[in-house]
Amino acid sequence: MIPPVGPSHYLVLSGLLFAIGLAGAASRRNIIMILLSLELILSAANLAFVTFSKILGNLEGQIMVFFVMIVAAAEVAVGLAIAVVMVRRTGKSDADSFRNLKW
Amino acid sequence: MESPILFYGLAFVTLLGALGVLLARHPVYAVLSLVAALFGLSGLFVLLGAFFVAAIQILVYAGAILVLFLFVVMLLDLRPDELSRLRSATWRGAALGLGGLLFWQTARVARTLPIPAGVQPVEGTVVAVGKLLFTTYALPFEAASLLLLVGVIGAVVLAKKKL
Numbered sequence: 039m040i041p042p043v044g045p046s047h048y049l050v051l052s053g054l055l056f057a058i059g060l061a062g063a064a065s066r067r068n069i070i071m072i073l074l075s076l077e078l079i080l081s082a083a084n085l086a087f088v089t090f091s092k093i094l095g096n097l098e099g100q101i102m103v104f105f106v107m108i109v110a111a112a113e114v115a116v117g118l119a120i121a122v123v124m125v126r127r128t129g130k131s132d133a134d135s136f137r138n139l140k141w
Numbered sequence: 142m143e144s145p146i147l148f149y150g151l152a153f154v155t156l157l158g159a160l161g162v163l164l165a166r167h168p169v170y171a172v173l174s175l176v177a178a179l180f181g182l183s184g185l186f187v188l189l190g191a192f193f194v195a196a197i198q199i200l201v202y203a204g205a206i207l208v209l210f211l212f213v214v215m216l217l218d219l220r221p222d223e224l225s226r227l228r229s230a231t232w233r234g235a236a237l238g239l240g241g242l243l244f245w246q247t248a249r250v251a252r253t254l255p256i257p258a259g260v261q262p263v264e265g266t267v268v269a270v271g272k273l274l275f276t277t278y279a280l281p282f283e284a285a286s287l288l289l290l291v292g293v294i295g296a297v298v299l300a301k302k303k304l
Contacts, residue, residue: 041145043148045254045256046251046252048185049247051152051156053247053251054156055159056243057244058156058163060236061236061240062163063236064235064239065233065236068219070168070213070217074168074171074172077175078162078175081178084182085182088194091265092189093256093257093260097263100191101270101278103191107197107202108289109285110206111201111292114206114209114210115209116296116299118210118296119295120299121213122213122217122299123299123300125219
């Protein structure tokens with residue numbers, strides 16, 4: 039018999055997703071793959087928000103997820119535009135090769 | 142939170158997709174794995190009673206954002222070896238260590254979480270979420286539309302060759 043699933047299961051899954059996203063963002067060199075891993079991190083946060091919304095019995099957590107999605111959409115649009123410009127300028131998509139602003 | 146089999150199935154799909162993002166050699170496969178992960182996550186949202194969030198997760202994330210990712214991956218047309226380059230083993234070890242530490246902390250918090258009893262269950266239907274969004278959170282909602290406008294204009298200004 040499988041033990042019943044509680045909120046802590048969802049939170050552990052959220053932590054696991056966050057850890058995978060963090061590992062991806064830190065180990066990839068390509069700027070697009072880093073953005074993709076950031077999406078995973080944001081999704082993990084969304085899962086935690088919805089779980090707490092369920093635990094506490096109010097809808098504010100789900101409203102927050104809505105706003106996180108809006109910010110993620112804006113972030114992806116601008117971030118990918120920056121990636122396109124950088125690749126067009128230098129021909130490279132390596133995040134380490136963009137160090138013009140480094141002193 | 143009644144059906145363990147449904148939860149474990151959806152969690153398996155989600156984690157498989159997330160691992161695909163982490164390990165895929167080619168970015169197109171990574172994007173498609175993220176689509177799978179987001180679909181699994183959307184199912185979990187349905188299990189948690191957040192129907193509206195589950196629907197916009199599919200529409201906005203899997204429908205719009207990841208199509209944008211696919212467009213850019215194919216538009217840039219980089220060589221696969223350049224796209225799948227990783228940092229040095231030290232970096233990867235540190236990343237895994239940090240991720241593991243964060244996961245351990247989250248799991249510890251989740252295990253000892255005080256769960257209040259006798260909470261009225263809420264359902265995140267379109268009516269309930271929409272009512273809250275257009276009354277209490279009307280100002281943040283309008284500010285979000287402004288943020289999206291800025292994002293659109295910024296993306297056009299950045300990516301256009303000549304204005």
